Amino acid sequence: MTRQLLTIFLVLVTLSSTMGKTEKQAAVKKEKRVPQTLSRGWGDQLIWAQTYEEALFWARSQNKPLMVIFHLDDCPHSQSLKKAFAEDKEIQKLADEDFILLNLVYETTDKHLSPDGQYVPRILFVDPSMTVRADITGRYSNRMYAYEPSDLKLMLSNMQRAKKFLKTEL
């Protein structure tokens, strides 16, 4: 499964890098690139960690749960979820106030972040005690950590659940 995904990803990367070269060179001449943001569109006003290690450190030191969003730019499901997520004021507020946030387009080496496989979009919560909350799931039994734009109410209630820590003392 992982191998297959990796192969597909390799092919995609190779394709896009060879295709991208002429485009890229043309693009440089034609227009200035828009600087990449850490938010990648999931909430420009939120504060995002860059790496998983950094996010874990913040979660522990600020005693906040970590929310990890796996997504891809060329995945329409990721894109539609992102749009809904970024526009949902209640979720943005809760995320801003009570969560350490990380969005990734590349898998980490921590297998706990893929309890039922590597797919996108996929959202995992990590307790400040450094435990991945595999118990906080969406509504799809075949992809337990996937959400659709229509699932934002469930996501909000899952965020509330993640705020109830596994251990009260670290």
Added chain:
Amino acid sequence: MTRQLLTIFLVLVTLSSTMGKTEKQAAVKKEKRVPQTLSRGWGDQLIWAQTYEEALFWARSQNKPLMVIFHLDDCPHSQSLKKAFAEDKEIQKLADEDFILLNLVYETTDKHLSPDGQYVPRILFVDPSMTVRADITGRYSNRMYAYEPSDLKLMLSNMQRAKKFLKTEL
């Protein structure tokens, strides 16, 4: 007992979150946050990897050397090097065309990236064969991978060295 503790903790959390709210909201109202960029000022027009794993993957798949810049926002040496780096057209061009780029404000778990300790600013090159080029150093014997703004010529020549791969075939 656990329940009680949890309740107390929840009350505390609620308290601190309500107390924190007014301050934060005041800040939000005063000014919109500027979205964080992946470049962090090291070259907004360049394409930056987000994580070390991602950067290694790109280096391997695109067969380009990886340049890792460790820095900190509150380090004046990092800041002055960043300014010089971002303004040097020759370095920016070479970086854009021939390197996979990553800037980090947080250490990775790979000890090879800190051959003589963890300090900032610090620049390490990684060969597409996944070997950290500990042989490519700056001019300071006590901090071999540090550069100052006056060292950009050396940095350029080090980038040229990094382009000569350790192995020509992967």
